[in-house]
Amino acid sequence: MSSHGAPIPMTSRASGPLKGEAHVPGDKSISHRSLILGAMTVGETKVTGLLEGQDVLDTAKAMQAFGADIEKRDGTWHIHGVGVGGFAEPENVIDCGNSGTGVRLIMGAMATSPITATFTGDASLNGRPMARVTDPLALFGTKSYGRKGGRLPMTLVGAANPLSVRYDVPVPSAQVKSAVLLAGLNAPGETVVVEREATRDHSERMLAGFGATIETVETNEGRVITLQGRPEFKPQTIIVPRDPSSAAFPVCAALICEGSDVLVPNIGLNPTRAGLFTTLREMGADLTYENEREEGGEPVADLRARFSPNLKGIEVPPHRAASMIDEYPVLSVVAAFAEGKTHMPGVKELRVKESDRIDAMAVGLRAAGIAVDEGEDWWTVHGLGHGNVAGGATAASHLDHRIAMSFMVLGMATQKPMSVDDGGPIATSFPIFETLMGNLGASITREAAQE
Numbered sequence: 001m002s003s004h005g006a007p008i009p010m011t012s013r014a015s016g017p018l019k020g021e022a023h024v025p026g027d028k029s030i031s032h033r034s035l036i037l038g039a040m041t042v043g044e045t046k047v048t049g050l051l052e053g054q055d056v057l058d059t060a061k062a063m064q065a066f067g068a069d070i071e072k073r074d075g076t077w078h079i080h081g082v083g084v085g086g087f088a089e090p091e092n093v094i095d096c097g098n099s100g101t102g103v104r105l106i107m108g109a110m111a112t113s114p115i116t117a118t119f120t121g122d123a124s125l126n127g128r129p130m131a132r133v134t135d136p137l138a139l140f141g142t143k144s145y146g147r148k149g150g151r152l153p154m155t156l157v158g159a160a161n162p163l164s165v166r167y168d169v170p171v172p173s174a175q176v177k178s179a180v181l182l183a184g185l186n187a188p189g190e191t192v193v194v195e196r197e198a199t200r201d202h203s204e205r206m207l208a209g210f211g212a213t214i215e216t217v218e219t220n221e222g223r224v225i226t227l228q229g230r231p232e233f234k235p236q237t238i239i240v241p242r243d244p245s246s247a248a249f250p251v252c253a254a255l256i257c258e259g260s261d262v263l264v265p266n267i268g269l270n271p272t273r274a275g276l277f278t279t280l281r282e283m284g285a286d287l288t289y290e291n292e293r294e295e296g297g298e299p300v301a302d303l304r305a306r307f308s309p310n311l312k313g314i315e316v317p318p319h320r321a322a323s324m325i326d327e328y329p330v331l332s333v334v335a336a337f338a339e340g341k342t343h344m345p346g347v348k349e350l351r352v353k354e355s356d357r358i359d360a361m362a363v364g365l366r367a368a369g370i371a372v373d374e375g376e377d378w379w380t381v382h383g384l385g386h387g388n389v390a391g392g393a394t395a396a397s398h399l400d401h402r403i404a405m406s407f408m409v410l411g412m413a414t415q416k417p418m419s420v421d422d423g424g425p426i427a428t429s430f431p432i433f434e435t436l437m438g439n440l441g442a443s444i445t446r447e448a449a450q451e
């Protein structure tokens with residue numbers, strides 16, 4: 001198991017107006033995929049703007065262990081890959097740290113090569129369900145040997161003669177969809193994946209970009225994605241857009257801190273990722289899109305978020321859940337400062353992330369004076385309106401970066417400071433979070449609550 005190091009307690013206090021520009025790091029989903037697809041391509045793929053968070057660095061190390069040559073020179077990542085089906089057998093256990101995306105996509109990518117690999121992670125990752133990936137991989141002929149309940153550590157024996165597969169994804173998960181598509185790369189003929197609810201489509205876009213033949217058709221049964229196996233990938237030059245899931249933190253902080261006006265430039269607004277911003281606008285947020293444009297085939301804008309004293313609780317439509325799945329924790333913080341109830345149904349997946357995110361947020365919000373109701377796949381936050389949230393509590397982050405950052409945002413507008421027991425996991429996805437928020441005027445210190 002990877003070690004996470006000593007806990008780093010953090011405290012966030014009422015902050016003056018947040019002002020300025022927030023340049024958030026590269027998109028985590030696109031960063032993982034750039035490394036994995038680059039490692040499956042003969043020739044040099046160049047990547048700029050790669051997120052250098054621990055999750056992505058662990059994927060880079062894993063790709064090296066499977067035979068790719070990866071180095072960073074002059075701000076650009078250079079990847080010399082081994083080709084589809086060319087992975088070498090790793091000599092050691094692959095440690096994916098805290099990253100569900102990393103481990104599940106890599107399992108898919110190696111599943112149809114005649115090699116064996118053992119995967120592990122930290123305590124959070126080793127508690128997360130992997131059968132959702134190994135079940136469809138078994139259809140290709142891949143064998144897996146994990147702990148009870150399909151948990152890591154787990155050994156996968158890749159299929160030497162993979163079959164072609166059609167798979168209806170039973171949960172709304174881009175990681176499962178992507179694992180099957182990546183496995184399909186080294187399978188003969190067509191791999192077909194059907195998803196009932198649209199999830200982030202970065203794999204489909206990037207596979208096409210690297211030269212695969214892949215087609216998505218919207219049908220009554222959902223999105224039917226067909227990939228032709230054994231493509232000849234061509235090396236790419238990739239500029240990773242900035243991460244909307246990281247942008248969520250300065251945006252939400254600006255909405256709840258009096259007098260704030262923050263610009264978050266160059267944020268990808270791919271509709272499969274942008275659900276939070278639609279939701280915030282429905283709540284009455286002063287959030288505008290400036291300089292809207294297309295970059296690399298994706299809609300992009302500069303987001304401007306200003307203090308919004310009259311936020312209202314709303315019903316968040318369940319069909320929007322996949323497009324904002326990682327943003328519910330910080331949405332629940334904004335909901336605490338809105339008037340009335342914010343009801344969030346259709347979010348069972350939140351229970352199997354780095355932590356049970358409904359439970360982790362509900363416990364911390366209640367300790368801060370906010371009523372929260374919850375069921376298996378829904379939760380409701382009873383907002384108190386601006387200026388009325390007590391705070392004055394320490395929340396457990398459960399090795400979950402988004403939980404830690406969400407409570408740090410909460411503390412920027414509560415009456416008393418908010419603390420987390422461990423802000424260390426923030427480095428997995430947003431290593432510059434404290435500096436970036438501090439530069440805007442937020443007060444986050446590395447100390448436990450002072451009673």
Ligand SMILES: O=C(O)C1=C[C@@H](OP(=O)(O)O)[C@@H](O)[C@H](O)C1
Nearest residue numbers: 029101172173174175176325326
């Ligand atoms: O494919 C991806 O890059 C991701 C998919 C989502 O997970 P699920 O596929 O489990 O929903 C998301 O929560 C994660 O942060 C990144």
Ligand SMILES: C=C(OP(=O)(O)O)C(=O)O
Nearest residue numbers: 098099100101102326353
């Ligand atoms: C769920 C997340 O990541 P992963 O599944 O890759 O650990 C996240 O970043 O919020």
